[in-house]
Amino acid sequence: MKSKGAFKTIGEVCEIVGLIDPETGKKKTHVLRFWEKHFKEIKPSLIYKGRRYYSEKNIDYVKKIKKLLKEEGYTIKGSKKALLNKNIPVDTYSDDTISTDKLINLKNKIKELKKYLNG
Numbered sequence: 001m002k003s004k005g006a007f008k009t010i011g012e013v014c015e016i017v018g019l020i021d022p023e024t025g026k027k028k029t030h031v032l033r034f035w036e037k038h039f040k041e042i043k044p045s046l047i048y049k050g051r052r053y054y055s056e057k058n059i060d061y062v063k064k065i066k067k068l069l070k071e072e073g074y075t076i077k078g079s080k081k082a083l084l085n086k087n088i089p090v091d092t093y094s095d096d097t098i099s100t101d102k103l104i105n106l107k108n109k110i111k112e113l114k115k116y117l118n119g
Helices: 010-017 029-038 056-071 076-084 100-118
Strands: 045-047 051-054
Touching: 010 029, 010 051, 010 056, 029 056, 051 056, 056 076
Parallel strands: none
Antiparallel strands: 045 051
């Protein structure tokens, strides 16, 4: 087992932060690579045939991004603002936009309520 400070592979980072498809159990490495394009602060070292290796600092940043995008419902633009604004805690920062996933979830709940009420 690697020490806590050791660099981690993309698969290991997916396991650490929970980027795993619940149905298939496959690691969502594509999500992490996508985030790398949008968040310049994620800078894995490219070592040995171009493989990505992530530092603890990278992993902590990925955890913050995942929390904002997947748990808090931020957009990429809103999460960038939250991460850049160091004076305001991430948990209390509000964004004017709503994520697509959150909107779809709300629409589905409204449909369910309408079915229930119309009986």
